[in-house]
Amino acid sequence: MSLCSKCRGLDLVAALRQAQGPSGSPHDEYDGGNSVIGAWHTFGRDVFASALLCQLCDLVCQGWRKWRLEVIREAILYNMFDPLNPPEDLYDDIEDMDVYLGGNTSFGLIRQERYCSEGEKWNYVLEVACTNVGSQTSFGVHDQLRTKLRITHTGDNEIPVELADLELGVAVCPDPMSTLSVSIAEDWLENCVSNHESCRAKVVAGSLPTRFLDIGDGGDSHKIFLRENSDEEDRRYIALSHCWGTTRPLCLTSTTLEAHKKGIFIQRLPKTFQDAVAVVRTLGLRYLWIDSLCIIQDDAEDWRNEAGRMAGVYRNAHLVLSATRASTDEGGFLGTRPRFNHVAFTVRSSGILLILKLLTPSPLGEESALDTRIVAGEPLSRRAWCLQERYLARRILHYGTQQMIWECSELRAAEDGDFAPIVEDQLGRIKQSATLSTTVFNARKRDIDGVTEVPAYRYAEWHAMIEDYTNREITQDSDRLPALLGLRVALESEVDDSYLAGIWLKGLLEGLTWCTASKNKPLARPDNPSIPSWTWVSVKGPVQFPIYSWFDARARWKVQSNFEPMADYIGHSDILNNGVATPSELRLAAPVVFVRGVKPRTETPPESGAYHGSPPERSTVAEQSFCFQVLDQVGEPREFWIDGSFDIKEEENAIDTSDLQIMFLTRLPFIFEDFEFLEYRFGLLVARQRETGSYKRVGYVDGCLLREGVIAAFPREEGDTDAPEINGLAPDPLCLELQHFTLI
Structure with missing residues (x-):
């Protein structure tokens, strides 16, 4: 596939010259404009049509499609539309969308600092955009399309005088042992x-x-x-x-x-x-x-x-x-290293060969x-x-x-x-995270001089590493803890903490709130029955620790309440496995309720029982709702439901519901400004072992307390909703006593 006449006529040298611009910020953007680069295709439809025969137009369209997917991902993340009633054209191809067919194209060049130990040097990036047509709302998810292509030369020939002062970057050589790559x-x-x-x-x-x-x-x-x-x-x-x-x-x-x-x-x-x-x-x-x-x-x-x-x-x-x-x-x-997603472009005046490489779009709003x-x-x-x-x-x-x-x-x-x-390197960041005093239980977002300060949470880096780790392949299930031994040893030498089968004691409650990372990747049991049920090591497959990202994923608009711990660590017992002490029993004191019923979670999110305010988003992976009953302050039974899931789908039918209990680990009172709050909780679904009286984890709960299909609202105490002790305005509505339990 060759280039169309419009692409062959682009004056990239003139654009690079303008992009060189004045000295200053390495990330300044200089709009080359169509008048500088040349008369290119005017509308999106022209680019789409040319992409059938032109390599550069095709590459631009590839970039636009990737950008479009990023726009959709961000729109879903930030709840820019009702997921049950998405825009009709949400997943249409850009070539089938009138808003882009008639959109105007435009160019810009960005000068970015590139790594050099000896001083300031630059990379040049060509940005090609297609604006949307007409007045579009954010709920329509019709942001303009953008794609970026880095401009480099091959390094095969001496750079001509006309480009020498630009210090244009050199494309990566196919040979990793070339003189340039080694240097x-x-x-x-x-x-x-x-x-x-x-x-x-x-x-x-x-x-x-x-x-x-x-x-x-x-x-x-x-x-x-x-x-x-x-x-x-x-x-x-x-x-x-x-x-x-x-x-x-x-x-x-x-x-x-x-x-x-x-x-x-x-x-x-x-x-x-x-x-x-x-x-x-x-x-x-x-x-x-x-x-x-x-x-x-x-x-x-x-x-x-x-x-x-x-x-x-x-x-x-x-x-x-x-x-x-x-x-x-x-x-x-x-x-030999292949060059993917690139176009060779010959400068007409000098014959030098430039390489235009398609760049992967970074998350919207963030620099690449x-x-x-x-x-x-x-x-x-x-x-x-x-x-x-x-x-x-x-x-x-x-x-x-x-x-x-x-x-x-x-x-x-x-x-x-x-x-x-x-x-810091990655181990250093884990060490720093391990010793933080701020946790999900005591850190609130604060507005300082108009900037929202987001606190770092203890052991967040460790658990982020575990999320990566559980996405990886391992041949022997028995190696899942040994494969982290080096990291464990490195941390134990510098942090004052105890390691419990992949979870650190000072991050215990956060570490117990693991669940599957995706409905599309169900968890399974490893071939290692000695692993205790309460640790993430007891399952195979990608897991997540949603308590860390709860505000960002469920309630980005909320900046007030903290999570509260509801369970206390009592102790644990070790067993020797090939001479290595491995935790087996975990003893906790926690509020516990019996499960009275299980049903599939409704597809439609429940409405809030509060008069004002938006409730938090539901878990994206919970699939069931669990019923339990408690006595209110006058001794009357009250029935509630809470969302959650079994860890292993294949085990659901083998578990007797009469043995199921919910062990609550944390709560978050979701306080509204007027007179009410919603009650959000994380906890474990545990099954009593009749022969021993101990318990095994079989699932988790993650959601608001529900009554009669509506998110239950509770009256809060009077007070200032901006006060640091805001959680005190919303005492635990269930008033359950702590009970001692042994998890195996």
Whole structure:
């Protein structure tokens, strides 16, 4: 597919010249305008028609469609329309929507700072928009379409004089070991080692790992050598993070230990290991650590000992090398990198070849910047075992499908020049979160000088990591806790807290409020019956901890009440599993009610029983409603319902309803300004074990208290609704006493 006459006639050089603009903010936007760039297609319909034959028009339409999906996602998130009565054209293709067929097109160029350790340099982004037609309301979800394309040159030829002063960025080279790509990796590493104070502060003086690979013995470049407990003066080593795959072509075993000390021919190594050796040598280093070649795989004691040291191995590595794109050790990570979603554009005056690459739209209202999702779609990011390696690294170099990515405590950068200054590496952010004094139980949003300050919550970063972790694949169910051992060890050494099977004691109630992350990805039981039912480890599949995002997802307009804890930790019991203490019983004191009935949750959200104000949004994953009965203040029985779900659908019919109880963990009085409040609660659905009297978690509750199909409203005490002690205006309407229960 070639370019149409309109696209061939674009004067991108003139637009780049104007976009260069005055010095100042690196994110200033300069509107190139159609008059500068050239006479392009006037209306959306023209672009849609041309896309059938023109590569650039087709790429613009692809970008518009992605932008449209982002608009829809944001509209759903922010409740811009009634989900039961959405706009008729919500999911229509943009080519079938009159508002875009007749929309006017426009150009703009954005100059963005790109990463350079030596000074200020720029990337240039072409933005193509299609406005909507007529007067449209936000409820119609007809925002203008926008797409962004980065403009770079190939670097194959010397840049002509007319573009030299623009310092135009160079497109990512298909060869990851090209001179330019290697120089970028070297620059990232050197700049971090020399200039990043926080990264250097994390260096722990110590020895090399128990075993490591010497790839620069000097005498034989065709071999690498296994070493043990060396006192080398240079203790810098690189640790490899990789996907093993389904086979183990070369491992360290009791029988190969001595042979590996005498040398392993590089050609015998799987491709990923060969590539790692090449990178280490290119970076001028000598030592490499690979788990399968440095831990004796058929020695259980050696494996336990080295697994306990894993946190230190990755944390103290000079660099963690991530084979991010390789799905197996045989795959390698230095193969040719394809250029997706791009157009080659020849400048008429000079003949230089420019590359226009389609950029993925960032969430609306946010600037495009690198974040932790940058490698989310890569094979390594789908493996549970590899998550802690990324979190433990103080600096890590990813080799992705399309480019290299750098992460350390001060910088996240991509080979194409995008970068984002950051504060702390991922382990550091978890540590900070673990020691916060603010929790969902004592932190309120505050308006300071017109800006809403959103508090950070204790252990929010840990539980966000668990959400990522449970989305990943793991071969052995029994490895689900061991695969986090390194992170656990790293945190235990610095936080004053107890670890209970994937949940930290000072974040216990928040950690118990897990549930499925999606109706489309139901949970299942792992093949590990010894795991207690109350922890997220007792299920397989993606989970979420909705209490942290409750205000953002359910009541963005609400800035007042806090959650209140309703349960108290009493104690827990451990069992020994392969010499490791693992919690089994969890003893709590909590208000508990018997379940009197179960029914499917109504599709239509219930109305509020209050006269004024909007109730919070319902859980998107709860599928049932559970009935219970309590006595009011005069001793009369009152019946309530609350939304929730069983954890495992297949277990519903096997559970006797007479054994079901609801254990309430937290409440939030949803206070209105006048005289009423609604009662929102999180809790566990538990089943009594008749033979022992203990309880197993079988589900959760997450919703407002309901009466007769309406959200129950309760009278509040008089007082100032802006007072810090606002929760005191809404005492617990159920007045249940705490009872002691043992969860297993």
